[in-house]
Amino acid sequence: MTTPVRTSTPRLTDVLDATALADALAAGHVRVQRHPEHPLSIYNYTEACTYGQFWTPVTTTCRGLIVDDRTEMVLARPFAKFFNHDQPGAPTLRIDAPVTVTDKADGSLGILYPDPEGGFAVATRGSFASTQAEHATAVLRNRYPDFAPPAGLTVLVEIVYPANRIVLDYGGLDDLVLLGAVEIASGRTHGPEAVSDWPGPVVDQLDHATFAEALAAPPRDNREGLVVHCRETDQRVKIKYADYLRLHRLVTGLTARSVWDVLVNGGDLAALVEPLPDEFHTWVREVVATLTATVEERVVEIETAYQEIVAALPEGWTRREFAQAVHQHPDRGQLFLRLDGKDVRPLLWQRVRPAPEWTPYSSTSRPDPTPTRP
Numbered sequence: 001m002t003t004p005v006r007t008s009t010p011r012l013t014d015v016l017d018a019t020a021l022a023d024a025l026a027a028g029h030v031r032v033q034r035h036p037e038h039p040l041s042i043y044n045y046t047e048a049c050t051y052g053q054f055w056t057p058v059t060t061t062c063r064g065l066i067v068d069d070r071t072e073m074v075l076a077r078p079f080a081k082f083f084n085h086d087q088p089g090a091p092t093l094r095i096d097a098p099v100t101v102t103d104k105a106d107g108s109l110g111i112l113y114p115d116p117e118g119g120f121a122v123a124t125r126g127s128f129a130s131t132q133a134e135h136a137t138a139v140l141r142n143r144y145p146d147f148a149p150p151a152g153l154t155v156l157v158e159i160v161y162p163a164n165r166i167v168l169d170y171g172g173l174d175d176l177v178l179l180g181a182v183e184i185a186s187g188r189t190h191g192p193e194a195v196s197d198w199p200g201p202v203v204d205q206l207d208h209a210t211f212a213e214a215l216a217a218p219p220r221d222n223r224e225g226l227v228v229h230c231r232e233t234d235q236r237v238k239i240k241y242a243d244y245l246r247l248h249r250l251v252t253g254l255t256a257r258s259v260w261d262v263l264v265n266g267g268d269l270a271a272l273v274e275p276l277p278d279e280f281h282t283w284v285r286e287v288v289a290t291l292t293a294t295v296e297e298r299v300v301e302i303e304t305a306y307q308e309i310v311a312a313l314p315e316g317w318t319r320r321e322f323a324q325a326v327h328q329h330p331d332r333g334q335l336f337l338r339l340d341g342k343d344v345r346p347l348l349w350q351r352v353r354p355a356p357e358w359t360p361y362s363s364t365s366r367p368d369p370t371p372t373r374p
Contacts, residue, residue: 040069101229
């Protein structure tokens with residue numbers, strides 16, 4: 001028996017704990033973007049949240065949550081953040097759990113919301129006015145002008161068009177592919193069957209009846225993976241294909257060296273990680289931790305060597321005597337930097353520059369991203 005959809009419109013504080021939301025905003029784990037023309041706001045988790053893995057009920061829910069600023073009513077509620085089946089944060093599903101399995105489309109998430117001027121528009125996860133949102137809104141209004149979401153539901157689509165290609169080639173497809181819907185009041189999620197009158201394309205549904213069948217299913221060509229929805233618990237997980245991840249890495253140019261380059265040049269590591277599939281986040285953090293630990297270990301070793309050399313010099317020693325003492329020392333350059341009161345880390349970071357071939361999903365084993373001892 002299907003549970004009826006609650007059509008009442010909740011306030012933001014009915015969906016999220018007000019204190020926890022304020023804390024997430026203050027910590028930079030959630031940001032708010034205002035609509036350029038209307039009193040609407042969209043709440044979305046940030047790059048810092050993604051990189052730091054600060055997943056909470058608030059940050060996972062803020063994945064394109066749209067609110068009327070005047071009334072604080074929630075107008076649109078997308079799927080909460082969900083993870084690859086083997087990632088931290090993913091729910092533990094029973095292997096024999098009955099599931100619905102759909103294709104993992106490779107585009108941009110589109111969130112339908114009511115336009116204050118009438119009709120509906122499409123936002124992306126963090127923006128009312130992104131290129132993808134504007135393109136999707138035009139498609140919706142020009143191609144499906146009479147469509148309206150069922151009462152109480154937020155309709156979710158994948159925005160696919162040639163200029164928005166991520167990895168997979170969908171040919172000339174330029175459309176909104178129905179993914180499913182979410183009850184705004186309760187957060188309960190549904191597949192495409194909840195939007196029976198959708199006039200456009202619908203995401204493919206596969207015949208895997210249990211979680212075990214989905215895990216055992218062979219990869220399909222030119223596909224990203226699967227989305228598994230456990231109907232008993234209303235939980236979702238992804239199953240990503242290794243070949244898709246390999247192609248995504250090639251497209252984005254993700255290597256240990258590209259991570260090193262951001263660190264050395266003061267770039268925004270969170271911005272590098274944010275658009276990447278979740279599966280790469282742990283690998284990037286491992287690269288950062290390994291490189292940082294290697295540099296800091298060398299800092300300690302150089303300081304120890306410096307103190308031992310200075311202790312052995314005669315009282316009132318000169319720079320010339322110091323030079324004689326370190327003449328054949330393998331860390332001569334770093335020791336002179338220390339003598340002059342300069343930070344040795346910039347030089348050490350240059351010397352831990354990884355080889356370009358070290359990449360995630362480039363082989364069956366992930367090599368240590370640290371090169372020969374600096």
